[in-house]
Amino acid sequence: MESTRQQKFAGVIQKELAQVFQREGTGFLPDTLVTITMVRVTPDLAIARVFLSFFNITNPTLALNTVTAHAGEIRYKLGMKIRHQVKTVPQLEFYLDDTSEYVQRMDKLFDKISKEPRQPDEE
Template identity: 70%
Template structure:
């Protein structure tokens, strides 16, 4: 369970990272829209785990590697934005948020189940 402090700090990071990716994301990943879906912060606020979702993209793994290779630059830009609000700029760890893929997969499964012929209930004698 995250504390209110962690949640508030995660929200600040998410908002500022979203601005960074919105303005400068094309430098890292041209023709790809990057969305920060959630941020989780450790209790000591030293590490921020950032979950990303990529749109208009064919290879999420390659995009994640590209973002990870620019992590220090992104952290620097984040630090410039939040330096007056925090003591230490957290290390950034990036992950792919596959929630939308999971939802699509579950929708397909439910569609398949609903299209199958239903077995009639056994009659009680």
């Protein structure tokens, strides 16, 4: 269970990282929309686990590797934005959020089930 402090800090990081990706993310991920779906922060606020979702891309794993390769640059830009609010800028760990893919698979399964002919109930 996250403390209120962790949740507030995660919200600040999520908001500021979203602006970083919106303004400067096209430099390393052109024509790709990056969404920060969730941020989890460790109790000591030293590590932020950032879950990303990518749109308009064929290989999300490659995009995640690209973001991870630029983690130092992204952390620096985040630090420039939140330097007056925090003592130390947390290390950033990026993860792929595949929730949308899971939802799409489940929708397809439910559609398939609903299209199958129903068998009469036996009494």
